[in-house]
Amino acid sequence: xxxxxxxxxxxHQHTVLRDVSLSARAGEIVGVIGxxxxxxxxxxxxxxxxxxxxxxxxxxxxxxLAHLSAVERAQKIAVVPQSARLPKAxxxxxxxxxxxxxxxPLFGAERARDYAIAxxxxxxxxxxxxxxxxxGELSGGEQQRVLIARALAQVTDPxxxxxxxxxxxxxxxxxHLDLKHQMAIWELVRQLARSGLIVIxxxxxxxxxxxxxxRLALLHEGELLVCAExxxxxxxxxLRRAYDVSAIVSAHPLxxxxxxxxxxxxxxxxDEKDWTQTNTDKR
Amino acid sequence: xSVRDRVTLARxxxxxxxxxxxxxxxxxxxxxxxxxxxxxxxIATVSVGIGSVYIPPLTTLRILLARLPLLSIHADWPSxxxxxxxxxxxxxxxxxxxxxxxxxxxxxxxxxxxxxPLADPYxxxxxxxxxxxxxxxxxxxxxHPTDVALWAVPLGAFAGALVTVSLVYALARVGSSTPTxxxxxxGVAVGAFAAAMTTFILLRxxxxxxxxxxxxxxxxxxxxWDAVLAIAPFTVIGFALxxxxxxxxxxxxxxxxxxxxxGIPVERVKLMIVVAATLTTAAAVAFSGLIxxxxxxxxxxxxxxxxxxxxxxxxxxxLGGAGFLMLADLxxxxxxxxxxxxxxVVTAFAGAPFFIYLLRRAKNAAFF
Numbered sequence: 001x002x003x004x005x006x007x008x009x010x011x012h013q014h015t016v017l018r019d020v021s022l023s024a025r026a027g028e029i030v031g032v033i034g035x036x037x038x039x040x041x042x043x044x045x046x047x048x049x050x051x052x053x054x055x056x057x058x059x060x061x062x063x064x065l066a067h068l069s070a071v072e073r074a075q076k077i078a079v080v081p082q083s084a085r086l087p088k089a090x091x092x093x094x095x096x097x098x099x100x101x102x103x104x105p106l107f108g109a110e111r112a113r114d115y116a117i118a119x120x121x122x123x124x125x126x127x128x129x130x131x132x133x134x135x136g137e138l139s140g141g142e143q144q145r146v147l148i149a150r151a152l153a154q155v156t157d158p159x160x161x162x163x164x165x166x167x168x169x170x171x172x173x174x175x176h177l178d179l180k181h182q183m184a185i186w187e188l189v190r191q192l193a194r195s196g197l198i199v200i201x202x203x204x205x206x207x208x209x210x211x212x213x214x215r216l217a218l219l220h221e222g223e224l225l226v227c228a229e230x231x232x233x234x235x236x237x238x239l240r241r242a243y244d245v246s247a248i249v250s251a252h253p254l255x256x257x258x259x260x261x262x263x264x265x266x267x268x269x270x271d272e273k274d275w276t277q278t279n280t281d282k283r
Numbered sequence: 284x285s286v287r288d289r290v291t292l293a294r295x296x297x298x299x300x301x302x303x304x305x306x307x308x309x310x311x312x313x314x315x316x317x318x319x320x321x322x323x324x325x326i327a328t329v330s331v332g333i334g335s336v337y338i339p340p341l342t343t344l345r346i347l348l349a350r351l352p353l354l355s356i357h358a359d360w361p362s363x364x365x366x367x368x369x370x371x372x373x374x375x376x377x378x379x380x381x382x383x384x385x386x387x388x389x390x391x392x393x394x395x396x397x398x399x400p401l402a403d404p405y406x407x408x409x410x411x412x413x414x415x416x417x418x419x420x421x422x423x424x425x426x427h428p429t430d431v432a433l434w435a436v437p438l439g440a441f442a443g444a445l446v447t448v449s450l451v452y453a454l455a456r457v458g459s460s461t462p463t464x465x466x467x468x469x470g471v472a473v474g475a476f477a478a479a480m481t482t483f484i485l486l487r488x489x490x491x492x493x494x495x496x497x498x499x500x501x502x503x504x505x506x507x508w509d510a511v512l513a514i515a516p517f518t519v520i521g522f523a524l525x526x527x528x529x530x531x532x533x534x535x536x537x538x539x540x541x542x543x544x545x546g547i548p549v550e551r552v553k554l555m556i557v558v559a560a561t562l563t564t565a566a567a568v569a570f571s572g573l574i575x576x577x578x579x580x581x582x583x584x585x586x587x588x589x590x591x592x593x594x595x596x597x598x599x600x601x602l603g604g605a606g607f608l609m610l611a612d613l614x615x616x617x618x619x620x621x622x623x624x625x626x627x628v629v630t631a632f633a634g635a636p637f638f639i640y641l642l643r644r645a646k647n648a649a650f651f
Contacts, residue, residue, distance in 0.1 A: 098534060098537075
């Protein structure tokens, strides 16, 4: 269990998070949504340990993150960044192997075990087939898979029992991908979460968030407005409050997760009436 | 440790190496290192033989081997050959090789650290600062030859380089990070200032200006074993420190946030790399003057061959730098013999076109 307790944080003398509390269980995907500058990335950076909170604490299992060294923290919590930050001249396998960094001495080299773990991580993410190719030659979706494999290799530790919580943080990991690859990545993430990882994902796309997250945390100007199941977060009221938009929320025809349709302000009055009318007619 | 432990360890070591899969190129590039090392030896052997008195490579080898104990080699060469080789040619070639290795390896480190294919000791102003420090020390030494030791020149260079790099770093710092653009801009500005100061000191020098100018452009006419012994520790220690940081340096190619998230103490490692690269650059500048382009071309050539992993890249760049500069030096002292071209002129002649090629290619190429 990952517990974020009363976290406040600032960046360049600018408060980015105010008293945020939420928690996530193993096997769960928590989506962090909110407008630009709401504090999504800052929250992820606090959990990832690269932004120190001004007050409050993050607990993973029974330990406070502040009590862990940078290396110990990195063994349990991995970040999947956007693939734009990948150097292009490494092979995919070499990138995955770099996930083993926190398990190696600072000036040491990889051992056979690390190769085996990287191999396993690539098998699970279906990246093994292009392990030998240079990252620059891969498609955006493939690069993103490689970064997920790196994160998996990072939080795998055969010396520690599998019951210990492990966290994957995704920061807009699929924002630059096309629909098909977005979905493929999220199916993979869900599969990984169900195998026992805690997944916290910051996203822009609320419909994607609704479809894949078990719970959503809605941030606005550094404050957590609400954290609940998607159907209770993606409502007209909350969307108006956080994003300042008019929206109509319906349900996904198959999965019944909420689906958000935006409505232009000046056309709202008439169009919305029509829409309600048509729907009522159908029923 | 018992013998059996040792055997077991050796076996584990062997199996661990065998376990390295094909996608990790790190273990596969040893052949390149060996080939380059061999090339360096060949260039060195040929290079020491060429000059006003020609010594054939095989004779050179036999003269060298004759110096070793336990080997009895009949000396059928003129006795002057030994003197020429040991007193004139060998120290010069050794100094050139060390300089090339120092500049190329520190160039590799700077490029990796700043994630910028055009970063080299010159672009970020370190070499200009080292030059200013060295010239200041030299001026002092000329005024008081007995009080100021030869060591003052490398110390002055190192101090100058360290002051420059700290200044550039402080100027370029935005919050807790150092963006590449501000770093390069600060480097160019501080470097230009140091160069202006150097010119000012030069103009005030009078009689000795030719000697110092020759130094600035990279001249070796006065190279002796004392210079080799003075540069060697700086180069070796600096390189060792950089090599220790080779794996963390790979992570800096992503970005500092990712390196930090992977548990690397970013600021400490960065400081270590900057100090090490500055140390090696300063040593090279102190004894060889300002020789451009080695720290830029050689790392790229090495990267092209073994990929971006600094654990292979740094040694290969060091060897390549040694070989490249020995070749450049051979050209410098033969094309207009008995006169000599400054070494910096030769490297710029080869380097400038390469630099332009890099700039043209930079738009769509993957350097790292």
